Amino acid sequence: MEATKANTIIELTVNNHAGVMSHITGLFSRRGYNLEGIICGPVGDGSVSRMYLLVEKNARLEQMIKQLEKLYDILIVSLREDYDHTLFHRLHDLIIKEKNRAKYKEF
């Protein structure tokens, strides 16, 4: 996969409970926004999570952020032009244990 320049990252701080992910992905599918990638994990004591959404940089980005800001379980929305979104394309390499890398190469 090749990193495209037209992508950017939205960083979300969200309440951590079942259903939050549905609210966010549901918003993207209902409003027809493209969602290229998601990374998510708990922070601190686990009551909140941080989410990184890889999205296309286009005219709808502003709307996307405004709609995200309206969601009850989203605490902070920020557009992270300064983040390295190519991480999303290297995820597979990062997540596989060193010793197994060779085994999974073909994927």
Place this chain on the structure above:
Amino acid sequence: MKMTGAQIIIKLLEREGIRMIAGIPGGANLPLYAALSKSKIKHILARHEQGAGFIAQGMARSTGQPAVCFATSGPGATNLMTAIADAKLDSIPIIAITGQVPTSLIGTDAFQEVDTYGMTIPITKHNFLIRNAEELLSVIPESFQLAMEGRPGPIVIDIPKDIQKQQIEIKRWPLMKKKKKKDKIDLAMIKKMTHMIQQAKKPLLYIGGGIIHSGAEKLVLELARKNSIPVTSTLMGLGAFPPDDDLFIGMLGMHGARYTNYILNEADLLLAFGVRFDDRATGNIARFCKQARIIHIDIDHSEIGKIRRSHLSLACDIAAALKYLNPLIKRQKRKEWISFLDRMKKEHPFQIPQSSDPLNPLNLIGMISRIAQGNAIITTDVGQHQMWTAQIYPFRTPRTLLTSGGLGTMGFGLPVAIGAGLANPKRQVICISGDGSFLMNIQELATLAEENLNVKTIIMNNGSLGLVRQQQEFFYDKNYMASRFITRPDFAAVAKNFGLKGIDLGKERDPEEILQKALNEKGPCLINAPIPFDQNVTPMVPPGAGNHEMIGGE
């Protein structure tokens, strides 16, 4: 004090001031009903959950306060969906409390299990699935807060049966104080807006449902009169501006009068207040008010720039903004612009039928408006009768027109009228419906008979899905596929069989006299009014056209 989840819910609803709840019991919400039976809250037994949802909407739309409905799990919850989605699109604060299968069975495809939480995500302002009884103490007060704060909207609270039965110790009840967010108004922006308005030659107020939600109608009137700014309203805004005022130019959009849409097209500044640039109001957005700059004020910041870029904007309560804006605005006469309005009104008037036939649809609505009490609440269904009503019924105060604007739900009129009647027992409530729409929630006649409310229904009966038939005539080569009913129920007889009074104006020599008598009598009544099947709503903006490119109504 030990209490069950169900008892806690009812207690919290009482504390929120809820006096009535519409709903239907079933397996998964029986504990809730057991607790409700011990409460002073009155229960209205609907005959379909969609009816219950719309009864709650009738209460909420007519009063501006949140209203509650109950349904059981599975089909109970799915039947509510249309009423919830309808509330979402028109920003109506209802709280739907649904029973769910016990926590241990969630996810097992248990009897009457559906993913109510998942299904209601896109049609609510927010929703909750309760995981333990303690959560109720925060979720229920918070739901009332959420339903009303900012842009109002529906909330769903899905509560598994075991949690309704779970006993917990209650030490103290949550504080009832509602946080009220104060709008911080950007005064520099207000000044810029003032300047732009005063510089404009042909400004126009384009107002919508936001004015009614905000209670800003007096401030809008003040602004319009002070600076001589003509006013057009969306369907949802009708009632927010006096229809007889010289500055009022009627409803805009797909079925707006010719002069209305022509005047709009001339404007050089559009004051879009409490509106969301809905496609039925704007027509083809690229051709909408092309020469106009736009000042957009809406409480929902995601509406700003969603459809159309504005030149100046504020995301705040419209009344709060106008309190700062109005004093800065100078008096202006705008003689030229006002004389243009008068000329357009004369040259392209709304066409009132020449015939005096009382059963001509527009004559019929005129007749209803002459007979109805000044503060009567009018509900409509969806279709031709709704548009005719919007075109000529003089709505003088907010919340006198209750209509499904965003979702356009047929079957809306009767249950909403029941809800409005329950919440406003001293007022006259009239549901103007069509035969197609009315059949979609006709079972609520049983609820109406039971409650014996002062609710009148007038069915404008053309034996067809009139607005569909009209579109087929205009745009589908008169191929009237599936828009004409072959069987025609005798609605007056149907009403009688439900235990209500039923009248058929088609069988009367003097329909006006009979209608007058029927509307002025106390109690419920259904009035069937046969109308010609081939009368169209005009003018009409064809799909894809600009508002000024209307057909008909000349």
